[in-house]
Amino acid sequence: MAVKIDDEMIDYVGILAKLSLSPEEKEAAKSDMSRMLEYIDMLNQLDTSEVEPMSHVFDIHNVFREDVVENGDESDAMLSNAPEQKEKQYKVPRTVE
Template identity: 55%
Template structure:
């Protein structure tokens, strides 16, 4: 696949970029190299290779979501500066 000026302008428009002529030439060279590398990759024999999403094996490290009762109300209120009827007592903020 040949990368043309029209292709570069199209990609630049999609990316909302304004490129100078020098930048367009560099982008044309870079994209040509990338396409060439992909052609090389397509020549490789991948028969018998399992598809993977990551090069390293990744395992879920999250714990199971288990519902547990938290600390009891008295334990939560132990360090409260002020409490009333089993609740935190705070200064009035609205009159």
């Protein structure tokens, strides 16, 4: 394991995560983080030289439709309902002085 989880690191992570941990919670977090890093070290020992890199576990293709404009520009129709308009925009009363 390359990184040693100590009290200083737990305090630092607690500050970053904005957590207030009790001494018992700090010990539990230290144990959990150590186990996670040990597992990652175990995964790093696996031979993946024959595995093709992938972006996703499943073979997924784009299932989205093409982005086609269907209704066009109807700004004139929308502005026709406005009580007042100015330069093709809604005109509203000033709210901030």
